[in-house]
Amino acid sequence: MSAPARTALPFDLMLFDLDGTLVETAPEIADAVNDTLTELGLQPATLEQVTRWIGHGTRELLVQALAARQGRSADAVRGDAGFAAAEAVFQRHYEARCGTRSRPYPHVVEALQALRAEGVRLVVVTNKEARYTARVLQAHALESLFDRVISGDTLPVKKPNPLAVTDSLLRFGVERSRALLVGDSSIDVTTARHAGIAVWCVPYGYNMGEPIEACAPDRVIADFGALMPAALQAAVTAVGS
Numbered sequence: 001m002s003a004p005a006r007t008a009l010p011f012d013l014m015l016f017d018l019d020g021t022l023v024e025t026a027p028e029i030a031d032a033v034n035d036t037l038t039e040l041g042l043q044p045a046t047l048e049q050v051t052r053w054i055g056h057g058t059r060e061l062l063v064q065a066l067a068a069r070q071g072r073s074a075d076a077v078r079g080d081a082g083f084a085a086a087e088a089v090f091q092r093h094y095e096a097r098c099g100t101r102s103r104p105y106p107h108v109v110e111a112l113q114a115l116r117a118e119g120v121r122l123v124v125v126t127n128k129e130a131r132y133t134a135r136v137l138q139a140h141a142l143e144s145l146f147d148r149v150i151s152g153d154t155l156p157v158k159k160p161n162p163l164a165v166t167d168s169l170l171r172f173g174v175e176r177s178r179a180l181l182v183g184d185s186s187i188d189v190t191t192a193r194h195a196g197i198a199v200w201c202v203p204y205g206y207n208m209g210e211p212i213e214a215c216a217p218d219r220v221i222a223d224f225g226a227l228m229p230a231a232l233q234a235a236v237t238a239v240g241s
């Protein structure tokens with residue numbers, strides 16, 4: 001694929017985390033977790049607990065939920081012969097819940113449309129498994145805004161491994177210095193650091209209960225309404241330096 005023309009912004013490629021960055025998904029994930037726990041005869045979890053378990057993909061989230069509710073270690077749950085059956089129950093419930101209570105965060109759609117109009121390549125990089133990613137994006141008519149969607153099981157490794165980023169740099173012919181990852185967690189910051197690209201974070205997402213500032217992203221933006229102004233300001237700073 002040919003390299004994109006340089007945009008007026010400092011970035012020709014922007015990669016976006018999904019859960020907690022583009023879309024508020026915790027309420028419907030919590031619904032699916034609690035449908036599953038109830039069906040398995042276990043006590044439900046709170047929204048706060050489920051929110052802290054988001055980040056390493058929904059399979060790992062289910063491991064954490066079962067470990068907490070059964071008083072076992074995560075390793076014991078993963079190694080349990082019955083885990084596949086629990087996963088099938090979760091899959092059924094989460095597919096039914098996807099898109100019911102999730103919402104794109106304020107200004108996300110307008111910001112993505114504005115970036116596309118500038119010619120920036122846009123990629124989703126999420127640890128959520130592809131079957132659910134597709135449903136969430138479809139439910140909110142977001143898929144057509146992206147040039148590529150990379151889920152937790154699209155490549156052999158997931159974040160914080162930087163492969164999704166480095167593979168996108170190659171595919172779109174973009175230099176590291178012209179790419180930005182926008183995320184909400186330490187996993188996103190580490191992914192960007194491993195890939196050698198800039199990382200900006202939103203403070204409202206799911207960072208396993210920690211404030212995002214503790215992860216030292218290059219910039220914290222209040223929301224997607226601040227994304228384009230911050231990028232334009234970074235362009236001015238780059239020209240001035």
Ligand SMILES: O=C(O)COP(=O)(O)O
Nearest residue numbers: 018019055056057126127
């Ligand atoms: O599904 C998860 O656990 C996390 O997904 P994210 O990478 O989009 O935040």
Ligand SMILES: [Mg+2]
Nearest residue numbers: 017019020184
């Ligand atoms: Mg996230």
